[in-house]
Amino acid sequence: MSELKRTPLYDLHLSLGAKMVPFAGYEMPVQYAPGVMKEHLHTRAAAGLFDVSHMGQVRVDASSLDVAATALERLVPVSVLGLDEGRQRYGLFTDETGGILDDLMIANRGDHLFLVVNAAMKDQDIAHLQAHLIDCQVTPITDRALLALQGPSSEAALETISPGVVDMRFMDVRTLDWQGGELWISRSGYSGEDGYEISVPEGIARAFTEALLGIEAVEAIGLGARDSLRLEAGLCLYGSDIDTTTSPIEAGLAWAIQKPRRSGGDRAGGFPGADRILRELEEGASRHRVGLLPEGRAPMRAGTQLFAGDTAVGEVTSGGFGPSLERPISMGYVSINYAETGTALEADVRGKRLPVTVADMPFRPSTYKR
Amino acid sequence: MKFTEEHEWLRTDGDVIVVGITAHAAEQLGDVVFVELPEPETKVAKGDDIVVIESVKAASDITAPLDGEIVEVNDALADNPGMVNDDPLGAAWFFKMKIDDMGQLNDHMDEDAYNDMIG
Numbered sequence: 001m002s003e004l005k006r007t008p009l010y011d012l013h014l015s016l017g018a019k020m021v022p023f024a025g026y027e028m029p030v031q032y033a034p035g036v037m038k039e040h041l042h043t044r045a046a047a048g049l050f051d052v053s054h055m056g057q058v059r060v061d062a063s064s065l066d067v068a069a070t071a072l073e074r075l076v077p078v079s080v081l082g083l084d085e086g087r088q089r090y091g092l093f094t095d096e097t098g099g100i101l102d103d104l105m106i107a108n109r110g111d112h113l114f115l116v117v118n119a120a121m122k123d124q125d126i127a128h129l130q131a132h133l134i135d136c137q138v139t140p141i142t143d144r145a146l147l148a149l150q151g152p153s154s155e156a157a158l159e160t161i162s163p164g165v166v167d168m169r170f171m172d173v174r175t176l177d178w179q180g181g182e183l184w185i186s187r188s189g190y191s192g193e194d195g196y197e198i199s200v201p202e203g204i205a206r207a208f209t210e211a212l213l214g215i216e217a218v219e220a221i222g223l224g225a226r227d228s229l230r231l232e233a234g235l236c237l238y239g240s241d242i243d244t245t246t247s248p249i250e251a252g253l254a255w256a257i258q259k260p261r262r263s264g265g266d267r268a269g270g271f272p273g274a275d276r277i278l279r280e281l282e283e284g285a286s287r288h289r290v291g292l293l294p295e296g297r298a299p300m301r302a303g304t305q306l307f308a309g310d311t312a313v314g315e316v317t318s319g320g321f322g323p324s325l326e327r328p329i330s331m332g333y334v335s336i337n338y339a340e341t342g343t344a345l346e347a348d349v350r351g352k353r354l355p356v357t358v359a360d361m362p363f364r365p366s367t368y369k370r
Numbered sequence: 371m372k373f374t375e376e377h378e379w380l381r382t383d384g385d386v387i388v389v390g391i392t393a394h395a396a397e398q399l400g401d402v403v404f405v406e407l408p409e410p411e412t413k414v415a416k417g418d419d420i421v422v423i424e425s426v427k428a429a430s431d432i433t434a435p436l437d438g439e440i441v442e443v444n445d446a447l448a449d450n451p452g453m454v455n456d457d458p459l460g461a462a463w464f465f466k467m468k469i470d471d472m473g474q475l476n477d478h479m480d481e482d483a484y485n486d487m488i489g
Binding site: 297321328 | 404451
């Protein structure tokens with residue numbers, strides 16, 4: 001096992017009393033002194049600041065933005081050509097079997113595309129991009145930190161130190177100056193809350209982070225609460241809820257495949273696994289990712305098997321306690337015949353059959369500024 | 371009071387012992403969201419997994435500290451598992467058990483030895 005990497009904010013995390021754990025090859029803060037529950041609730045009530053610098057930031061340049069967008073469309077079922085300047089959209093790298101290689105954010109920053117990919121997948125994703133985007137220059141960005149500021153007080157907090165962000169709406173992308181450095185800001189996140197993701201040059205990352213933490217509403221939040229927040233928001237964790245064995249349609253991510261890439265669209269198909277994915281779009285998939293509400297207080301975690309009577313019908317892929325809902329919540333895959341909201345199932349928890357009900361997601365309505 | 375390597379505390383109360391987890395263990399677990407207790411009158415052997423504690427982070431087991439029989443469990447934990455974080459040495463006791471051989475209590479650590487262990 002190679003040595004763990006550190007983000008530009010490592011020393012700051014230690015000084016803030018973080019409990020550091022290995023995550024995707026990095027030493028990352030899983031929680032600070034208040035703990036996961038309070039950090040989660042603070043993010044929903046005010047604003048939480050997350051260090052997500054372990055994630056991969058990648059720049060894609062070509063002779064023109066259309067060339068870059070056309071090239072990227074060979075790897076994702078997303079309309080990249082339809083993405084306006086200053087806008088961002090969620091995307092997926094698919095494989096030849098129609099599985100998901102990773103999920104990512106794609107931003108049109110005018111003269112280039114800016115991608116953010118998962119930490120654990122970034123080396124593979126960059127190699128994949130470099131192998132297939134031969135008419136583009138694919139550049140991993142390794143001299144920038146990445147922060148997420150999430151929660152209802154995010155707008156007011158960021159506006160005080162970076163005026164202008166108030167005018168952005170969900171999935172807008174802007175470049176703003178801060179103390180001589182460029183902030184690459186998007187109004188997005190992975191908590192179900194309004195908020196921003198901010199790419200900061202590493203040289204000013206600590207000062208910028210401290211400026212945000214100096215605002216009363218803003219607290220540092222660890223990866224533990226990041227996970228419970230995204231679970232309540234019904235968002236997929238790559239490697240748990242989606243991977244190469246799940247298709248975008250099974251995963252309920254058909255919304256990420258815009259009309260031009262679907263059958264009958266201007267640029268239908270042309271991405272890996274298009275045969276299966278477009279067929280499932282028309283005919284449906286044999287199983288579906290669903291929300292699951294355990295009846296009692298026992299959390300149903302990843303790997304928990306689901307049954308309808310004696311029939312095995314699926315498995316939990318993420319599960320735990322939802323602090324804002326004050327109850328356990330899970331998500332998982334079930335056969336399509338059992339995927340309807342309200343379907344009563346049973347889960348095998350330590351050898352006991354416990355009742356669980358298929359539920360809509362998000363478990364808690366999102367508060368994006370659309 | 372005695373302590374186990376699994377971070378349980380054992381307090382003698384007449385002819386039974388009361389068992390809970392230490393403040394150190396509660397802090398390491400983080401916010402406790404679910405506690406599953408054994409049935410009263412269950413015969414247990416030292417090392418049996420008899421309690422499940424789920425925190426926001428993960429599930430962990432608590433084992434029987436000695437051979438004996440569960441005589442009472444703290445049902446209040448079912449509705450208010452957060453007590454484990456708020457008052458681990460008091461209100462959040464887990465179960466009471468009658469042990470087969472009170473002498474075995476001395477196999478476990480005293481407070482100084484436990485504090486040395488957790489450093």
